[in-house]
Amino acid sequence: MRRLLLLSVLCAACGDTTIVDPMERQPKFKPFAANSFYEDGRAMRQPPEGTVPRERQTSRPEITTGRDRSGQIVSAIPIPVTRELMLLGRAKFEIYCAICHGLVGDGVSLVATQMSLRPPPNLHKLRNPSPGHVFQVVSEGFGLMASYAVQLTPHDRWAVVAYLQALRRSQAAKLADAPADIQQKLRAEAGQ
Numbered sequence: 001m002r003r004l005l006l007l008s009v010l011c012a013a014c015g016d017t018t019i020v021d022p023m024e025r026q027p028k029f030k031p032f033a034a035n036s037f038y039e040d041g042r043a044m045r046q047p048p049e050g051t052v053p054r055e056r057q058t059s060r061p062e063i064t065t066g067r068d069r070s071g072q073i074v075s076a077i078p079i080p081v082t083r084e085l086m087l088l089g090r091a092k093f094e095i096y097c098a099i100c101h102g103l104v105g106d107g108v109s110l111v112a113t114q115m116s117l118r119p120p121p122n123l124h125k126l127r128n129p130s131p132g133h134v135f136q137v138v139s140e141g142f143g144l145m146a147s148y149a150v151q152l153t154p155h156d157r158w159a160v161v162a163y164l165q166a167l168r169r170s171q172a173a174k175l176a177d178a179p180a181d182i183q184q185k186l187r188a189e190a191g192q
Contacts, residue, residue, distance in 0.1 A: 064154045066135035073132035079155065081162050089163025092156050096148055097164075105167050118144055124168050134161045 029035050029043030038045075062068050062078040079085070094103065100115075102108040105123035112119045126134070138157045141147040152160065175183055 062132070063158070066132040066139065073130060073136070075130050075132065077131045077158055077162055077165075079158050085159045085162055086166060088156065089159035089161070089166075092152060092160050093163050093167070096151060097160065100145075104171055105164060106171070115144075120145070123164060124171050129165075129168065131158075131161050131165065134164060 031044055033043040034041055035043035060078060062074045067073055093105075097105070098109065100107075100109055100111050100120040101123055102112065107120050107122040109120075135157055137145070138152065138160060139147060139149045139154075148157070175186060178186065
């Protein structure tokens with residue numbers, strides 16, 4: 001009998017979430033509730049001037065999501081690729097990516113040698129190297145790789161994508177791809 005009484009008391013307590021979650025009991029105002037403390041009578045406040053959401057939505061979703069308005073993955077970097085962007089991309093790549101993928105993106109690094117489950121891939125041999133796809137991988141993570149959306153703004157992520165494209169191109173470059181004066185200089189250095 002006492003067990004039945006104890007069980008019924010415990011079951012009744014399970015329906016009251018304020019016993020378990022003290023956040024439910026604390027005084028607070030719900031969204032859209034009235035609040036006489038403020039002149040306008042609203043509980044919801046305007047954010048301080050100059051604050052922006054972390055992932056600010058823009059009129060160009062390809063910048064923040066890597067997809068166009070129709071939901072297709074973008075095939076080109078949607079921001080201007082400048083020298084400053086490339087330098088930023090290099091700096092961010094060396095800080096966040098090179099530790100696993102190596103300085104040249106070939107998957108050779110000290111951390112990679114310790115990853116027995118699945119080492120990081122060679123970024124020069126990606127199956128889908130489109131800028132939008134790479135942006136989404138950096139933003140959302142893939143496989144064992146975590147998302148870097150917290151560490152890198154959308155602009156930073158596009159900078160990394162631009163630098164990675166240049167890095168991939170540089171690692172597959174042939175001497176004939178270089179301008180004539182650079183070819184001559186490289187041939188002279190190789191002959192010394």
